[in-house]
Amino acid sequence: MALNVLKNLIKGPATIRYPYQPAKVTPVTRGHLVINIENCIFCGLCRMHCPADAIEVNKQERTWQLNQFQCIICGNCVSYCPKDCLSIKQTYLPPSASATYVTITGPEPETKENP
Amino acid sequence: MSKKIIVPFGPQHPVLPEPIHLDLVLEDERVIEAIPSIGYVHRGLEKLVEKRDYKDYVFISERICGICSFIHGATYCQAVEQVMGVEIPRRAEFLRAIWSEYSRMHSHLLWLGCFADSMGYENLFMDCWKVREKILDVLERTTGGRVIQGVNRVGGVSRDMDKEELNRIKSEIPGLRADYVELTRIFDEDLTVQSRTKGIGMLPKDTAWELGAVGPTIRGSGHAVDARMTGYGAYDELDFKPVVRTEGDCHARCMVRTGELFTSLDLIENAIDRIPEGDIIVPVKGNPSGEYYAQTEQPRGEVIHYVKANGKKNLLRHRVRTPTLANVPALVQMLAGCELADVPVIVLTIDPCIGCMER
Amino acid sequence: MSYLQKSPWIIHYDASSCNGCDIEVLACLTPLYDVERFGILNTGNPKHADIFVITGGVNEINKEVVKNIYDQMPHPKVVVAVGICACSGGVFKECYNISGGVATVIPVDIYVPGCAARPESIIDGIVQALSILEQKRNSMKTGVEGTA
Amino acid sequence: MLSNVRYMELLIFLILFPLLIAGLITLIHGENFRRGAVICGAVLVGIASLFALMGSVTSHPIFYSVPVGIIGILIFIGDIAISGYIIFVSTKARQYLVTAITIIQLILLCAVEYLALSDHATIPELFLDQLSGIMAAIIGIIGGLICVYALGYMREYHTEHPERPDKRPQFFGIMFLFLSAMFGVVFSNNLLWLFFFWEITTLCSYLLIRYPETDEAIKNAFRALLFNLVGGACIPIAFIVIFLSHGSDLIGLHELVVAGPGIALIPAGLIGIAGLAKSAQFPFSSWLVGAMVAPTPVSALLHSSTMVKAGVYIIARFAPVFEGQLIGILIALIGGVTFLAASAIAISQSNAKKVLAYSTIANLGLIVACCGVGTAEALWAAILLIIFHAIAKSLLFLSVGTVEHQIHSRDIEDMTGLVTKMPRITMIILIGIAGMFLAPFGMLISKWASLHAFVESVPPFGILLVIIIAYGSGITAFFWAKWMGKLIAVGEPQQKDESHIPKSEKNILYILSALTIGVCFGFPIISWYLIEPWLQNIYQSVTELISLSNIEIMFMMLFLVLIMPFSLARFSRSASRVPRYLCGIPESRSTEFIGSCGITREIELSNYYLDKIFGEERLSRISVGIGIFLIVLILNIIIVGGGL
Amino acid sequence: MKQPDQKVETIQVEELIHRVHSFHDDGYRLVQISCAQEGDAFEVTYSFDKNLSISHIRIPATPENPIPSISKIYLASFVYENEIADLFGIPFSGIAIDYKGTFFRTSVPHPFGTSQITVVKKKPEEQHE
Amino acid sequence: MNPFLAAAVFIILAPVVGILITGLDRILTARMQGRVGPPVLQPWYDIRKLIQKKQVAVWGAQSFFIFCYLIFIIFTGALFFAGGDILLVIFAFTLAHVFLVLGAYVSFSPYAHIGAERELIQLMAVEPMIIIAAIGLYQVNDSFLIGEMADHPGMPILLLPGVFLGFIYILTFKLRKSPFDLATSHHAHQELVKGSTTEFSGRTLAMVELAHIYELVVMLGFIWLFFGANLILCALAIVVIMFLEILVDNCTSRVRWQDAMISAWFVTLVAGAGNIFALSIM
């Protein structure tokens, strides 16, 4: 053990000096969920299959709502979304001091008038 | 007047990574009686199976435990697949085996670290966890999650490893092996570690069997009980020999785990050599009906996932018999008559996974 | 900057998590992340601790335990809820035995998301907690006792 | 200052007056009379002994021949009477071993008397020097206080144990008889006298130990008798040796010591063995532990502060003879082994009186070790030890007795949190304990002195003793500190209740605590005016024993220790209260928690007793073995030395 | 790879002790005891293992009639029996170490023994203060 | 130097030296574990932080005993550096520790209680060796006065190799380092939580920490005595010994109390007592 210890001492620390150095990320890291609301058709499939119940979809008001502090970033919704508008970003959400941190992505007004 | 010391040990206690409680009755520092009490992590997640789609439930089953998370997910999928009669692609089974073995290594390294820490060997704890980060790097690189991988799906896995990745993994193995040799040497030969582990927490061969211990706990007492020997998934094709020690003390259980680090590396190498090309997932249609007891080997021992379904998209019952629960009777047995200083050491040698024990 | 910010000692408790976040909290102490750089020590004893790092959604019997630990911590103190479970209950929110987030039991100052929360996230969370700690100390000095 | 003759009258008063009181108390029953007589007697004896102490200051030893020749005969008759009584009771109780030894002793004594008749001694029978003065003061003051304390104690004792026969008149009679005998021991110059008084203390001890009249008490009383007789039997042998080889002129204590090691060594060795038995050194120690069945004042008087001191007193008298001699070294080793082993055994005991008993044995061992070494410095330490120990130990015994009557247990474990129930008594016990092992209190000063003394003397044996003390002091700290901890550890505060304690008991305890602290301040004075002149007389030249700067340091420490408690109030207010840490289990300020199986459990926190390492039986067996080995070695040297 | 189907043998409660005894005498290891509810009926399944092959026996159960504990034969059964007693409300008689309902302390008694789903939706508003 | 001046210098400078050494110790430990570690002044920050915290206690008397502990440790150190009698220094040291133990007992809290018992076991293990070291130094210097020992022109260590060895052995107890950190540990993960200090908080804990720092300096003072007036060598020795202590701390697990106590006694007997015994024969 002594050898090991001395080796550590000589080799210098293995520490990543986060936050002064960037954090480790890989291309497949699951950081947080984002939506490209333009394509969303508010079908609610993502809501149905979210194991954490983190999504609310309101078809009438055309809102898609994510409780980011409830989403477990499993990516299940991504695989169920018919329009592929959901995706997972590699950066993770920063900690926050507010308890009910809820992101509401506002409705995209209809551009096409129905006849 | 009795000369007793009655001490509550846990639920919040720095040597316990997870809450469990023991009423310790001591005389000087000798443990006269140790009665465990659990339930501090009982969430009742099995009940969620009645609410969630059986496919989405995979993510919950993964969160039974954050350490052997992968194997929980895989075993659940395996159980559902058996009920539904789904034959999943061979490549998926190999991938599951590779990730399982990585989980096992990460779990064992984590355990070795906590074990060292329970004896007050902080440096060794740090070393073990340093090596463990290398395993986590591989897991994150291949699945996207450090501790919760989230790649299991009913019908296969959701992520593949390409040729390049497999080669990279393989090329990293010799380095890991060297690290393991170093760690094993310390756990095996260091005098203070020996004085804290040899002859401590004896679990004789017969008792271990009688009490239904599983995993390294029973393998340290001389029984070759390892669910991988049943050849589930890809294990039927991999060369596998369980690590068994006969001493039945804390040191033996520790050495079983260090031995299994090498076995896991061998299995991974083996799997990479033999992994077939092909799909990684098959579409699963319909709802399950029937029941199945899926049995796999977690780092802590054999786990049983039981599913029962009646043709609805929600299962009727999901029940997990985790290795820790099976090892609790053995723990009670081992604690009687030990020293207070040995309590954390002995508690840790069953590698208690309270999270999965209580679901 | 006060000395409180230079020497935050933490206590970690697993109030019914899946372990994923716990091991990440532990990982913060280990060489790769080494929070002792910030003077952070894991004391394991509420009476020495300044920061309560808590994981998991608090189950039935843990409510009392969590409250007890919180009460035993001397002022000023902050609570950091690590992981989705601790923030809101996460996947287990609807379980019968889960109260749904630490905030249902004790006041939480910082929420660290992630399932499991990554070590970097946890470090960020603790660093954010430090300034809250400082605020609480100031309000304590001016006579207004910290919350609860 | 009084004249010499006055002093002699004082000595005779001190011997006879308690005897008178004893007779009165035994004959005239009635609570109030007894009360008055005991208090008067104690006060007068105390004052007289103080006079004796003052008389011994600065003056040379005063010798005095009793003008009445018949007393020698009376003493011989007394000896025979004592032996006869012992033979009577021992045959009745079928303790034939005791009978046999008494008969042997009687035969030896007759031989001595035969020799004495043909060679009538012309030495002064009584004398007074500083050591006698100190001893007399201890006997008079502490003994008197204990007798007064016993008044209240024995009343409670008999209400608690109605089944035991109430023989209080005899009890107090024997107590005073004992005081008388003790004065006799320390004032006698004629060894024949000394032996007579010596035998009386043995007898008193026997009678008082069997006072409760339980089977255990009777058994232990006979054990005490047996061991003391075995030791006592060595004294007549010593007389025979003296008479045969040097004639009656050396039958005086002073004369014998002055004669020097060449002549006195063998008798001194034999008398030393008697002293070892009386001061309960291994292998004789078990009688003292057994004696703890007696009521607590008896334990305090006989078995800690006075009678056992007779044993070390006699060894101290012969210390100059032992200096640098093999016999002295062996005696010192017995003391050392006893100190170490008895301290170690004390760790495994939870019975407060047994702890006190073993610690008494240990301290006596240390004194014996100092005397065996026999240098001026060592003797200085020994006498300081005698003083400090007598005061602090009697304080401890008496306060434990008081606690015992209040909580109906003498188990240390039952004293948890006593500080809330009986804060004053607890303070007193704490002072007593601190006096036993903590700097800057008495025993520690003496330990410091003995270390200084041993390190230079009789190499390499001195170093051996130093090593023994080094180990012993750690061990001592362990068992005392854990007891202190028990007293102040407060679980659930109890109702404060000290009202049932008799006033007399409380006052005695206050006086003794004051004395304990007082001698710490006063020890330089005692040293300058009493001990150093005495040593000067014996050793001619005495170097500076304790430097002024060290005294200053000790005073500084003492001062700090004494002012510290005044800060207590500040601290007890400043913190806000939170429940104790129970791993997160809520506790709500009581000492209960809900444990496994939903059972509510009480926290219990016993001390450690480390039975596996310091078990009584194991260690006793080993150390009795060593003790016997060393005694046999001494006897061999004596026989060889005598034969040559 | 498809594993072979599993056979579960249903027996009567009365036979239980006898059957468990014979498993024990044959050198089987107790693997687990589980319980499931279907409609109003409960079933308790015991699994034993020897030489890598598992056998299951099953008995019907009700919350009214206690099942004899097998902890005299396999001590380890006490964990499973306490668990089933607490979660399903099915009583066992003569458990070697009986926690008397404190093994799993749950917010609702016997959460698995009631037919209504006890999963409740919690609002984020339910917060401290 | 004037003894009073020396004592004053100790009281003022010891915390500075002690904090620097402890800080370097923590960095070195971290480096040995492959970590970066805290800033050098971390122990100082810790103490200041603790003073700023609100005070909580089970019983107020706890703080009283700890205050006594601190005062007597400082007194011991002052006495030491003023050149007093070494035996008195040792006894004052014991007195101080008894106060610490009593402080732990007062709360009637399980872990503090066990910590107190273990603290006493440590005291029992360590005390013989310290006294023997004092005696050994006396044999070499012919004086019990530290003042005179410090002026020894030669190197007492040459005559006292065994004593020195034994002293280094028990130094591990005194510095609360693995494998002998029985009663309380710098690291959280141990079976006794924080052992004897479990129930202390805020200012009380700060006093404990400060006392530990004074204690460290006193213990290093003892090492100095083994090198007499040879200051450079002494400084070197202290560096080497501290390094070795930290190395051992990092290379061992905590042993059980039986092993700790018996081994300490054994080493004391063989190395320490053997050494002074041999010296007395010579």
Ligand code: SF4
């Ligand atoms: S990532 Fe998972 S938890 Fe998050 S919203 Fe999508 S399905 Fe729900």
Ligand code: SF4
């Ligand atoms: S599944 Fe996709 S398209 Fe449907 S609501 Fe969700 S995000 Fe919109």
Ligand code: SF4
């Ligand atoms: S032991 Fe249990 S909790 Fe741990 S990883 Fe395995 S399945 Fe998960």
Ligand code: SF4
């Ligand atoms: S044993 Fe512990 S670490 Fe492993 S899965 Fe269970 S809770 Fe997690």
Ligand code: SF4
């Ligand atoms: S409800 Fe949330 S916090 Fe509780 S266990 Fe489940 S996921 Fe974790």
Ligand code: SF4
């Ligand atoms: S947030 Fe995720 S990883 Fe963390 S405890 Fe909860 S389920 Fe486990």
Ligand code: SF4
């Ligand atoms: S305490 Fe016990 S022995 Fe003493 S008097 Fe009372 S009952 Fe008798």
Ligand code: SF4
């Ligand atoms: S309830 Fe009683 S018998 Fe049962 S486990 Fe608890 S203590 Fe033992």
